[in-house]
Amino acid sequence: MAPWGVLTLICVAFIFVEARRFHQKRDTKSHLCDPVYNNTNKIQCYCVRGALNNEIRSADCSLAVDGVAPDDPNWKVFEELKDIGKLDFTNSRGINLKYIPHHALEHTKAVLKLTVKYGNIDVIEPFAFANLTLVREITLADNQIKTLKANAFCHHRDLVTIGLDTNAIVEINRDVFIDLPSLEKIYLTNNKITTIHDRAFVHLVNLRELEIDRNNLFSLNSETFSGLKKLEKLDLSGNSLEVIGDNTFLPLQNLRILNLEGNKIQMLDEKAFKGLSKLKSLSLSHNVIKDIDNVKIFEGLKSLVILNLKGNQLKTLKPEVMDPIVKNFYTNASNLDIEDNNFPCDCRLDWFLTLINKTDTPSQLKLTIDNLKCIPSPELKEKWTKATEVDKVEETQDIEAAADYEYYDDTQLNGKLFYTDLRFLLNCSDKFDETSPNIASPKPKSTMEKTGTTHKAVNSDLIGSTTEFNKVQEITEAKKIFTTTKLVTVSENPIGNLNVEEMASDEGKPDTIKAHRSVQEMRDVSASGAFRNVASIIMLIITFIMYL
Secondary structure, three states: OHHHHHHHHHHHHHHHHHHHHHHHHOOOOOOOOOOOOHHOEEEEEEEOOOOOOEEEEEEEEEOOOOOOOOOOHHHHHHHHHEEEEEEEEEOOOOOOHHHOOHHHHOOOOOOOOOOEEOOOOEOOOOOOOOOOOOOOEOOOOOOOOEEOOOOOEEEOOOOOOOOOOOOOOOOEEEOEEEEEOOOOOEOOOOOOOOEEEOOOOOOOOOOOOOEOOOOOOOHHHHHHHHOOOOEEEEEEOOOOOEOOOOEEEEEEOOOOEEEEEOOOOOOOOOOHHHOOOOEEEEOOOOOOOOOOOOOOOOOOOOOOEEEOOOOOOOOOOOOHOOOOOOOHHHOOEEEEEEOOOOOOOOOHHHHHHHHHHHHHOHHHHHHHHHHHEEOHHHHHHHHHHHHHHHHHHOOOOHHHHHHHEEOOOHHHHHOOEEHHHHHEEEEEEOOOOOOOOOEOOOHHHHHHHOOOOOOOOOOOOOOEEOHHHHHHHHHHHOOOOOOOOEEEOOOOOOOHOOOOHHHHHHOOOOOEOOOOOHHHHHOOOHHHHHHHHHHHHHHHHHHHHHHH
16 A cells, blocks of 8 residues: 555544544533533532542532523432532522522432522522431521521421521511421521511520521510520611510520610510520610610519610619619629710719729729710809819929820710719719709819728619718719819829829820720829839949949
């Protein structure tokens, strides 16, 4: 055969072999976890394998093409992932999943953690996760879910956590959560929930944590949380609640933390918190509460040590109302926050100062009360202005001491003043409810004495103890003198040797302006003088040794 004929035969054979190889490759089904360039599946996954046995441990899957139906044969390839423990569905290719792929989940019964994110799923159908018999955590965040049908989460013996944050759920119907004996946490943050049907959570006997914050809830009743006898944390902040009715939380006998911050609460019924004997923390901050005048409102809250009433419109908080829980705030672990309310500057606020005097280690509580701002009457405002003008005339500037002082400007307080600053102008009687106290002239600083504080009973003896406290407060003002135009944080002199007449000479020009007191006001700098004395003695000894 001629050479050219042999060459032609070789070329034909080569072409035939390559064509056959190409057809074989096309007919071979690619693996779910194959790289993108070599993967022909409609659903593709990025898989993580074990270091020792090379088995697939987790997979992050997404649609490679649009229009994959719920019953598409391609879902059967998830048989390849039958032993994985973690399975995610996302839209990493920009194609949204529009349903829970239950045909895929039929083949992944070993999954312990399932996550479906960034989809466009309207409805969670009944028994949507029925094949995941071992699953412990289901997260369905950011999917625009609107409806949870009955039995959506059903018969999962080991399920601990359900996450439904950032969806469009409008209501929680009955029988959505059935036979979930291990369930401890449900997260429904940032939805559009307006209604929770009565007994919607009745089957969740072991639930510990329920977050329904940042929704549109406007009402609750005594059946809303029925069955949640082991619940420890309930977050209802950022809703539209206006009234907390009687027995609303009665089923929650084990509740420790209740957050009602940022609602529109105007009224608390007499039995609003009935049954919460184990409650430790209650936040009612940033609502529109004007009065808490029912003396039984906090009755039974014997474990409460944190109460947040900040940012309401309170004009008074009577000691009789606080009497059932006032002893709870004697410990250092307690916190009572009443800042940013509309208290008028009168003697009804005096019982807060008495509470400080009774507290064991009052650092945090003292700071809160020191920052208690009130609205002065025109007469009191005028008296205060005159008193501060006298201080300005008397003071002498000491540049060296300026670093030890901190100042604030009363123009930053929106017309309010610190109660502890101007209290010396109020001629308070022994009644806390005196709304129009006599306005007294400020005592000359030189007449103030030096002594320590005394402890008086606050609970049953709270009313009637103001007269004695007034005397103590006037005496101890020599140790702590604040003004709204200039706030002295600490003197160079040790506290025990403080001479009130020298206070004016310690004041300096403002370096910074603050409308809030600092924790640094409470430090004890008497140690600095001791260190200087020790240093002087050491230098004297060294000089004596060198002389020898």
